[in-house]
Amino acid sequence: MKNRLSRPAIRSVSKVPSQVTKVGVHSWAVLGGGEDVLHSYGANQGFIVGRRASLVVDTGFHDSVAASILPRVNSKTRRIFVLNTHYHSDHVFGNSVFADSKAVIIANQNCSRSMKAKSEKLLDGYRKRDPKLSRMLRGVKIAYPDITFAREIGTQLDDLLEAAIIHPEARAHTDGDSIVFVPRDRVLFAGDILWVGYHPNLEDADLQGQIEAEASSNRPWPWAGLRTKRGRASHQIPGRAG
Numbered sequence: 328m329k330n331r332l333s334r335p336a337i338r339s340v341s342k343v344p345s346q347v348t349k350v351g352v353h354s355w356a357v358l359g360g361g362e363d364v365l366h367s368y369g370a371n372q373g374f375i376v377g378r379r380a381s382l383v384v385d386t387g388f389h390d391s392v393a394a395s396i397l398p399r400v401n402s403k404t405r406r407i408f409v410l411n412t413h414y415h416s417d418h419v420f421g422n423s424v425f426a427d428s429k430a431v432i433i434a435n436q437n438c439s440r441s442m443k444a445k446s447e448k449l450l451d452g453y454r455k456r457d458p459k460l461s462r463m464l465r466g467v468k469i470a471y472p473d474i475t476f477a478r479e480i481g482t483q484l485d486d487l488l489e490a491a492i493i494h495p496e497a498r499a500h501t502d503g504d505s506i507v508f509v510p511r512d513r514v515l516f517a518g519d520i521l522w523v524g525y526h527p528n529l530e531d532a533d534l535q536g537q538i539e540a541e542a543s544s545n546r547p548w549p550w551a552g553l554r555t556k557r558g559r560a561s562h563q564i565p566g567r568a569g
């Protein structure tokens with residue numbers, strides 16, 4: 328969402344909490360509200376909790392977003408995995424909160440490459456732009472992925488609960504998108520390749536890929552092979568929903 332920087336002013340900084348909604352037996356969506364920066368520009372996050380480990384899907388625009396999720400997934404006996412669905416700042420700036428808790432951060436290899444090339448500069452740009460933003464981002468430290476993958480990686484959250492992380496073959500929002508599918512819950516976390524009620528950010532997008540992704544929102548996911556390989560999703564969580 329770096330193009331939001333071009334907006335003329337930071338209009339409001341409210342403190343409406345994100346809404347945490349259970350979308351499956353093990354899966355929750357953290358639904359951002361509004362468009363202001365305190366709410367990661369309305370970006371959603373999610374988490375899946377198993378007996379052995381949990382997986383957090385995106386970390387928000389600043390450390391407070393991440394800090395609000397951490398207690399919901401943390402325990403002395405449970406590992407934490409974090410997925411960045413892509414490199415945009417409102418999905419990765421909360422990473423260090425989890426890294427400081429010894430979480431393992433996962434991303435597609437292109438997402439990781441983009442973060443290394445751009446995240447520090449983006450953070451610097453945000454801080455210079457506006458005093459409110461600068462204060463808000465004071466605690467943000469860029470934390471890069473620990474594990475990268477090319478096509479797909481599976482996370483085993485307990486003996487029966489798997490969360491598959493998939494880089495779709497068709498490019499849509501960026502060249503490093505990932506989606507998460509939880510077969511037991513039939514839940515799909517789509518990241519910013521799916522927008523509901525917001526116009527999509529196309530700054531890094533492949534337009535045709537994004538159109539196909541948006542058109543698929545009410546149908547079984549067509550391009551990751553999920554229908555044939557892993558069943559179909561009954562809930563799809565978009566990157567943001569208005």
Ligand SMILES: [Zn+2]
Nearest residue numbers: 328415519528
């Ligand atoms: Zn994005």
